Amino acid sequence: MDPKKWIDVNSESFQYSLDHFVIPDHYEDALSSVLIPHGVIMDRVEKLAKLIVQESTGPLVVCCVLKGGHQFFADLVNYIKKNVTRGNKTVPLSLEFIKVKSYSNETSGDVKLSLTDEECKEFSGKNILIVEDIIDTGKTMVQLLAKLRKYNPESVKVASLLIKKTPLSNGYVPDYVGFAIPNAFVVGYALDYNEYFRDLDHICVINDHGKEKYAIKN
Numbered sequence: 001m002d003p004k005k006w007i008d009v010n011s012e013s014f015q016y017s018l019d020h021f022v023i024p025d026h027y028e029d030a031l032s033s034v035l036i037p038h039g040v041i042m043d044r045v046e047k048l049a050k051l052i053v054q055e056s057t058g059p060l061v062v063c064c065v066l067k068g069g070h071q072f073f074a075d076l077v078n079y080i081k082k083n084v085t086r087g088n089k090t091v092p093l094s095l096e097f098i099k100v101k102s103y104s105n106e107t108s109g110d111v112k113l114s115l116t117d118e119e120c121k122e123f124s125g126k127n128i129l130i131v132e133d134i135i136d137t138g139k140t141m142v143q144l145l146a147k148l149r150k151y152n153p154e155s156v157k158v159a160s161l162l163i164k165k166t167p168l169s170n171g172y173v174p175d176y177v178g179f180a181i182p183n184a185f186v187v188g189y190a191l192d193y194n195e196y197f198r199d200l201d202h203i204c205v206i207n208d209h210g211k212e213k214y215a216i217k218n
């Protein structure tokens with residue numbers, strides 16, 4: 001996707017005070033600001049769904065990258081279904097789930113793909129749409145795509161809700177992007193820090209106290 005079409009979230013204009021939104025009490029002390037309110041996320045997901053329907057050429061296998069991608073996936077699929085039933089176009093969907101894990105605290109280690117040969121064979125000859133919550137370094141997506149392409153899908157596109165503007169990026173850019181975000185660790189809308197914060201609706205920036213409170217200590 002052409003970067004001109006992303007919403008560029010910058011730290012100066014987009015850091016809303018926590019006081020302006022409803023934040024679960026158990027997370028108040030661990031967050032510094034709301035970066036993207038839930039309502040804005042939903043409006044953007046609706047637009048991405050519309051673009052995906054407009055640009056798709058046949059049945060789609062929509063593939064959720066667990067765990068962080070599950071909320072974006074659920075909302076995106078709902079909006080795609082609404083677009084389809086509005087009569088603009090028929091895009092039959094089937095749904096697949098892949099589990100990938102690499103992060104502990106705020107750093108990534110080896111990318112662990114839980115994907116068997118049997119599961120990969122399902123993708124052969126199909127149009128795949130991979131749905132991910134965030135492209136940070138890009139390492140996870142580059143490895144996942146390399147594995148899927150070995151099984152000769154007809155096409156593979158990637159929708160990521162977020163892309164992080166980080167010097168650690170490997171340069172990978174998805175086909176559909178919701179928001180480009182500053183180089184900060186974000187949580188909420190299913191994005192986690194050591195499995196916490198997935199139950200927070202807004203996308204927020206975690207603070208130093210939160211990183212310490214929920215850290216995995218080796």
Ligand SMILES: O=P(O)(O)OC[C@H]1O[C@H](OP(=O)(O)OP(=O)(O)O)[C@H](O)[C@@H]1O
Nearest residue numbers: 066067068101102103136137138139140
């Ligand atoms: O671009 P990268 O630097 O590779 O980071 C992006 C990946 O990191 C997160 O997954 P994580 O390992 O935290 O697993 P999770 O989805 O279960 O939270 C996220 O969901 C992406 O898959």
Ligand code: HPA
Nearest residue numbers: 136184185186187191192
């Ligand atoms: O900023 C992030 N937040 C949550 N999970 C992530 N995985 C990579 N980057 C992030």
